[in-house]
Amino acid sequence: xxxxxxxxxxxxxxxxxxxxxxxxxxxxxxxxxxxxxxxxxxxxxxxxxxxxxxxxxxxxxxxxxxxxxxxxxxxxxxxxxxxxxxxxxxxxxxxxxxxxxxxxxxxxxxxxxxxxxxxxxxxxxxxxxxxxxxxxxxxxxxxxxxxxxxxxxxxxxxxxxxxxxxxxxxxxxxxxxxxxxxxxxxxxxxxxxxxxxxxxxxxxxxxxxxxxxxxxxxxxxxxxxxxxxxxxxxxxxxxxxxxxxxxxxxxxxxxxxxxxxxxxxxxxxxxxxxxxxxxxxxxxxxxxxxxxxxxxxxxxxxxxxxxxxxxxxxxxxxxxxxxxxxxxxxxxxxxxxxxxxxxxxxxxxxxxxxxxxxxxxx
Numbered sequence: 235x236x237x238x239x240x241x242x243x244x245x246x247x248x249x250x251x252x253x254x255x256x257x258x259x260x261x262x263x264x265x266x267x268x269x270x271x272x273x274x275x276x277x278x279x280x281x282x283x284x285x286x287x288x289x290x291x292x293x294x295x296x297x298x299x300x301x302x303x304x305x306x307x308x309x310x311x312x313x314x315x316x317x318x319x320x321x322x323x324x325x326x327x328x329x330x331x332x333x334x335x336x337x338x339x340x341x342x343x344x345x346x347x348x349x350x351x352x353x354x355x356x357x358x359x360x361x362x363x364x365x366x367x368x369x370x371x372x373x374x375x376x377x378x379x380x381x382x383x384x385x386x387x388x389x390x391x392x393x394x395x396x397x398x399x400x401x402x403x404x405x406x407x408x409x410x411x412x413x414x415x416x417x418x419x420x421x422x423x424x425x426x427x428x429x430x431x432x433x434x435x436x437x438x439x440x441x442x443x444x445x446x447x448x449x450x451x452x453x454x455x456x457x458x459x460x461x462x463x464x465x466x467x468x469x470x471x472x473x474x475x476x477x478x479x480x481x482x483x484x485x486x487x488x489x490x491x492x493x494x495x496x497x498x499x500x501x502x503x504x505x506x507x508x509x510x511x512x513x514x515x516x517x518x519x520x521x522x523x524x525x526x527x528x529x530x531x532x533x534x535x536x537x538x539x540x541x542x543x544x545x546x547x548x549x550x551x552x553x554x555x556x557x558x559x560x561x562x563x564x565x566x567x568x569x570x571x572x573x574x575x576x577x578x579x580x581x582x583x584x585x586x587x588x589x590x591x592x593x594x595x596x
Contacts, residue, residue: 258318259311266307274303327351328360335363344371394420451488453523453594454481457516460495467503474511482516482523484594490570491594494579495525497563498590502529508586522577523596528589539581543568567592 278296331348338345347364350357398417401407457479468475484491502512508530516525534542543564571579571592578593 258322259315262311262314262318263307266310270303270307274299325356328356332360332363335367339367344374392424448485448487450483450485452481453484453486453491453516453525454479456488456492457495457514457525460492460499461514463496464499464503471503471506473503473506476511476513477515479514479516480518482518482596484523484596486594487570487574490574494567494570494592495527497567498527498592501563501590502527502531502588505529505531505588507531510587518596519593521596522593524591524593526589526591528587530586531588533583533585534581534588536583539583542581543579564590 274296277299278292328348328351335345335348344367347367348360350360350364395417398407398413407413458477461475461477467473499512499514506512506529510530512527512529514525514527516523518524568579571577571594575594577595580591582589582591
């Protein structure tokens with residue numbers, strides 16, 4: 235079956251090439267014949283009127299002219315057809331490569347990028363096709379990584395829950411408040427992970443849309459609302475909070491920025507370690523608006539600062555798993571800020587604190 239497909243894959247461009255060549259030959263023959271006929275009659279008329287030739291010499295002149303005219307027509311058609319064949323063969327070479335490349339994709343293999351020979355319409359088609367292949371490969375790798383990371387992340391809490399429940403069933407473990415609190419923590423962690431996966435899916439979908447719903451909104455009100463959502467954790471853990479926000483209206487997706495800020499505040503609470511307040515600041519900086527959230531915490535190593543925004547990434551510290559982090563909050567914030575608002579997000583670290591900052595265009 236694959237040989238038949240390969241045969242037709244090769245035959246299609248060749249058939250197209252021959253059809254195009256035949257059409258061109260027909261056009262050349264027609265144009266040359268009409269031009270030759272016009273030249274022949276014009277030359278015969280001029281020779282008869284100006285040359286003062288007798289009938290025999292006029293007939294010889296006409297015969298010689300017609301013979302050379304036929305030679306000229308045949309040579310023109312032959313040479314023109316050969317040139318046309320090779321030129322068209324060169325022009326459709328990228329199309330033939332595209333057909334072979336799509337055949338490899340149909341068989342489940344990602345082909346090598348097709349070479350770009352020129353920058354005309356066909357060249358642009360090849361460039362777009364290569365970009366499509368690269369995007370498909372990236373999506374496939376992300377899908378595999380997501381499945382691998384997700385299975386790894388879910389395996390631990392499920393194993394813990396299964397082990398504890400099996401122990402309770404067999405009577406090896408006696409139910410007590412501490413045990414049930416641990417089981418509840420693992421269950422909550424699974425629920426949070428699934429909820430954030432839904433958020434990742436939603437923002438991945440929105441990132442592919444050309445139009446994202448945005449409104450002009452007072453950023454001071456939005457930041458104040460985000461802080462108010464964590465009023466219970468502030469009081470329960472006795473964490474002081476400082477807010478210093480400059481008023482400014484921004485054109486944003488309100489739900490998205492609220493989600494991003496909430497993720498950063500939740501991150502600051504989860505990893506709070508030390509003394510001093512968590513500080514939220516917002517100020518105008520030229521054509522951008524700068525938002526920062528600073529909290530006392532263990533410093534993040536320099537070589538891991540970029541990785542903390544990757545999905546499911548965790549620092550090599552047990553504190554992440556103990557506090558139930560899913561490794562998705564920062565990835566969601568990055569998705570919202572950079573892809574939905576063309577902003578920037580980053581981190582700065584000192585010996586006693588970490589600062590996550592966001593730049594949004596005004």
